[in-house]
Amino acid sequence: MKTLGRLRKALRDNQIVLLLLALALTVVTLAYYLILRGRGIDTGTVNNQILLFFLRNVNAVLITAIVFVLIRNLVKLWVERRRRRLGSKFRTKLVATYIGLSLIPVLLLFAIANQLVQGSLDTLFSSDVDSLLEPGYGVAQELTTTLEKDATDDARLVLDGLADLSLEDIEQLPELGRRLQEEMNRLQFDLVYVYQDTEFVQALLNPRSGLSSLPELTRPLLLDTLRDGRTARVLEVPGRDELLILAALAGDPDDGARRAIVVVGNVLGAEAASQSTVLVQAYQQQRQIEVLEPEIRAIYLLGFLTVTLVLLLICTWIGLYLARRVTGPIQDLAEGTRRIMGGDLDYRVADAADDELGVLVHSFNRMTSELQRNKLLLEARNEELRLSNETLDSERQWIDTVLQNVAAGVVSTDFEGTVLTCNPSAARMLGTSPRELIGEPLAASMRQSALANVFAELLSIRDAAHRQVRVIVGGEWKTFDVSSAPLAEDRGARRTGWVVVLEDLTELIRAQKLATWTEAARRIAHEIKNPLTPIKLSAERLLRRYREDDPSFADILQRGVEIIVREVGNMKAMVDEFSRFARMPRPQPSVIDLGALLGDTVRLYRDIKPGVEVEFEVDPPGECPAALDPEQFRGVLVNLLDNAVDATEPPGKVSVRAARHNGSVRIEVADNGCGIPVESREKLFLPYYSTKGRGSGLGLAIVHRIVTDHYGSIRVEANEPRGSIFTIDLPQG
Amino acid sequence: MLHRHALRIALRATGALVAALLLAVSLLAAQIEESAEAEIVDLTLVRQAGVLQADFRLANALDEELMARIESGLPTTLTFQARLERPRRWWFDRGLGRSELQVIAMYNAVTREYLVNYKQDGSLIDSRVVQSREALVRAMTMIDDMSLASFEAPGDADPVVRVRAALGSKNWLGIVPTTVHTPWSTIALSEARAVPPSDPESRPSTLL
Known part of the structure; x- marks a missing residue:
């Protein structure tokens, strides 16, 4: 459908040119026809002339059109090749192929057809036809000549028989009639006229002639007879197929006298006349054909040439159209490729027909669309990447700055x-x-x-x-x-x-140590000051009673010494505790099953406080190897469980859980007891800090010390919904 | 793109122009003269009863080819063109009057007669039947008393009468029809001689 549409468009484009040519040819032919008709030329000749004129000019127009189409396309091809336009070489080959393929058969057909027709015309104009027609024409001519001769002989006899009559004497007319009748009967002619110069005297018609009346003789016939002495005519009988053979004979001229003219006529029967006429007309037609031979040959030649040129023009036109149809999309594709190479991704090749080229063009356009879409996507990604790089650069600079400082x-x-x-x-x-x-x-x-x-x-x-x-x-x-x-x-x-x-951590640890020792010194001072006060008071009371010489001095002395000894004992116990904390040995780690250690320890607390449930879990179940000092770590667990069970009121639950986590071992001891205030959590692992108001306050400090000595860490957090949870992280290896 | 469009229009216009010119030339060339051996001779003018008449003879016109055409029965025409013109060679409008006499011969092989018709300016004025070639040649080439009654000469100039014969047509370059003419034969109008009226009986007339 698209091909047909394009063909229609191509024809429509040349419509004006074609219309102009057709109109001009029509006008010129009509003008030429009028000119010929104005010259009074007969219709047949005019028709031949007009036909020849028309054919010649049609051929001229066709030749002009072909030359024009060829030159136009060859010039375009030449220009395209000069500009090195893609596809021009291929188009040149296609055009040459199409024109060659159309020229050869069309010209061959023209040559063969023309040869055949010219052969037929040669036969028509050959002497064989003449040899057939000429004898017939000769016979017809001989027939009329013989009849003329017979009529002339009869006229001679009649004229001789009238020699003794005076035609000017009106009284001798009956005798003239009788003699004419006798001669007619004797010589068997069909009609006879007698004239005195050009003046009619008498005429007689033989009833056997079949004529209804005597034809009127023409004056030139009589004049010719008078001039030449004799003459003959063949006349066509009006309205009948018969011929009338007339022979006129003039009498010898006398000085000053009028001459007698006898005209004898015989009717050639319709059958013989028709046959004679046919023979003559056939011969004459052959002569006409021979005269018109060049024109007839030209008409045939031009007719074939017209058909050939029309075919050639159509073939050339279609060939050029097909070449353009094939190479057009290729050139468009080449142009598209060039434009796309230049970065113009908006360019689209116009849709071709629904053939392979159309598929190619469609694919090309789709590819271009994909390229355009990908380019836009790439640009968006590049923009994102640029922004990301800027962000990364900014972050890197920030990180560099942070790292540098x-x-x-x-x-x-x-x-x-x-x-x-x-x-x-x-x-x-x-x-x-x-x-x-x-x-x-x-x-x-x-x-x-x-x-x-x-x-x-x-x-x-x-x-x-x-x-x-x-x-x-x-x-x-x-x-x-x-x-x-x-x-x-x-x-x-x-x-x-x-x-x-x-x-x-040097400064931090130093500060922590300082703070720890400050707190320890404060606590030690406080702890030492507590027993010192009763010791001082007891000593001052003993001294005062002794000076007063109190009779109950002995009892007072005993109670005072007891107080002093007790408080000194307390002080000694406190110093021993401190010494033990200070002398804590370095851990001796060995790989043990932490699960078993936890299980053994937890088992001691199962029934220690009614209403408080103590649970134990290893995740995943099975052995949980860890490198640690089992004795020190058992102390850690005991300390934590003591605190948890102590803080939990029935009904309550204490759970112990061991798990491997990110290459380390995690131990969690959780309870749902009263919990630890946030402000106490920071100081919980300091020595001599206690929230219970009893004990030395060194338990959790020792726990912290042991965990730290095992390269681990311990922290305390609130348990949800209530209670506390202690978490120990230890390296697994 | 514009250049390509312009080139296409120019090529089309050129093609159309060439074709139109070709056709126009073919039309105009139909009137182009071509010389021939034939010529108009013995051109004389007579003024009979105030009517201008021309007598002349066409020499070397009826060759064997033309006679063969006539005797084949095809109508054959000789056209005699007479013009009254101002004696100014380069004047663009010299014509004062024109007349055209067509002599059409047709042979009847059955009766062995030549019918010769005379048409002047489109009207049949005479018709003759002759029996011999010689009579035919005379009838077709010897023109007596061609009436030039329509010729009116202005008083300020001595016009000339020019006569020529159109013998037929040929094709220029095979495609452009051209008419074969004799050269013009010219005589001054002032050379016309006056003659007394002739006997109508002496003049050839129709046969029947």
Whole structure:
């Protein structure tokens, strides 16, 4: 449908030219016809002339059209090739092929058809036809000649028979009639006229002639007879097929006298006359054909040439149209490719027909649309990426600034432990410079074996971990809290390195120790002052009673000494406790089943307080290996369980839970007792701090000390909905 | 794009113009003269009873080819064109009057007669039947008393009478029809001689 539409459009585009040509040809032909008719030329000749004129001019127009179409397209092709337009070479080949394919058969057809027709015309104009017609014509001519001769002979006899009559004497007319009748009967002619010069004298018609009346003779016949002495005529009988053969003979001229003319006529019967006429007319038609031979040949030739040129024009036009139809989309595609290469993704190739080229054009347009969509998407992504990079740059600068100024040391390594970055604080803590550290293995580059061991250990653990280490840096002991965390990509699926954070706890610990000792000194002073007051009062009372010489002095002395001894005992117990806390030995860790240790300890508290349920759980069930000092840790558990059971009023529940968590072991001791105020939680692990108003206040301090000695941590939080929960995190290994 | 469109329009206009010119030339060329061996001779003017008449003869016109055409029975026409013109060679409008005499011959092979018709300015004025070639040649080429009654000469100039014969047509370049004419034969109007009226009986007339 699209092809037909384009063909219609192409024809419509040339419609004006075609209409103008047709109109001009019609006008010129009509004008020529009028000119010919104005010259009085017969219709047949005019028709031939007009037909020839029309055919010649149609051919001229067709040749002009073909030459025009060819030149136009060849010039366009030449221009396109000069401009090196894509597809022009292919189009040239197509045009040459189409025109060649149309020219060869059409011209071949024209040559063969023309040869056949010319052969037929040769046969028509051949001497064979003449040889057939000429004898017939000769016979017809001979027939009329013979009849003329016979009539002339008869006229001679009649004229001779009238020699003794005076035609001017009216009295001799009957005799003239009788003699004419006798001669008619004797010689058997059909009619006879007698004239005196051109003056009619008498005529006689033979009834056997079949004529109803005598035809009137023409004056020129008589004049010719008078001039030449004799003459003959063949006349067509009006309204009949017969011929009238007349022979006129004039008498010898006398001086000054009028001459007698005898005209004898014979009627040639209709059958013979018709046959004679047919023969003559056939011969004459053949002569006409021979005369018109060039025109007839030209008409046939031009007719075939017209058909050939029309075919050639149609073939050429269609060929050029098809070539353009094929190469047009290719050129459009090439143009589209060039435009798209130039970045114009809005360009679309016009839809071609519903053929393979149409599919190609459609695919090309779809590809362009996809490219445009992807380009827009890419631009949006690039914008997002640019903004993200800006954000990242900003964040990196912020992080760099933080890292450059943060007190904590931050070191990042790759998966093998090679240092990638190192901030100044880390370098200062490690007694080196970032330049020396970056690119070196973190653990191996440490001069302090303790640090090297800690780093090696942390980097060997898969998950986050932290350790405290005391090392000599710059000639003084430093305490660092070293934390490590893995750097991961692909949402944690792939470890790429580590980040190690060092925190210098030296000053903090020093301050904590100072605060601890200050608090301890205060508590010790308070504890010492408490027994000192009764001792002082007892001693002053004893002295006063002694000076007063009190008779009950002995009783008073005994009670006073008892008070002093008791308070001194209390003081000694307190000092012993303090000594024990101070002398706590270093832990001797060994790998034990923490679950079994917890189970054994919990079992002691199952029925210690009615209404308080003590539960125990290991997650996941089974062995839970941990490296720790079992005796010290049993003390930790006892202390925590004592406090929990003590704080829980029936009905209540104390639960102990051990679980492996991120490469460490977590122990939770929870109760739903009265809970611990928030303000007390900070001081809970300080020595001599107690919320119970009894005891030494060293229990949780010892617990904290043991956990810390095991490189672990302990914290207390509120249990929901009530109570407290103590959480201990220990390294598993 | 505009250049391409303009080129297309120019090519189409050129093609249409060439075709139109070709057709126009073919129409105009129909009137182009071509010289022939035939010529108008013995041109004389007579003024008989106040009516201008021309006598002339067409020489070397009826060759064998033309005779063969006539005797084949095809109507054959000789056209004699007479013009009254001002004697100014380069004047754009020299014509003062014109007349055209057509002599149409047709052969009847059955009766062996030549019918010759005379039409002047579209009207049949005479018709003759002759029996011989010689008579036919005379009838067609010897023109006596061609009436030029419509010619009116202005008083301020001595016009000329020009006569020529159109013998037939040929095709220029095979496609453009052209008429074969004899050259013009010219005589001054002042050379017309006056003659007394002739006997109507002496003049050829219709046969029947």
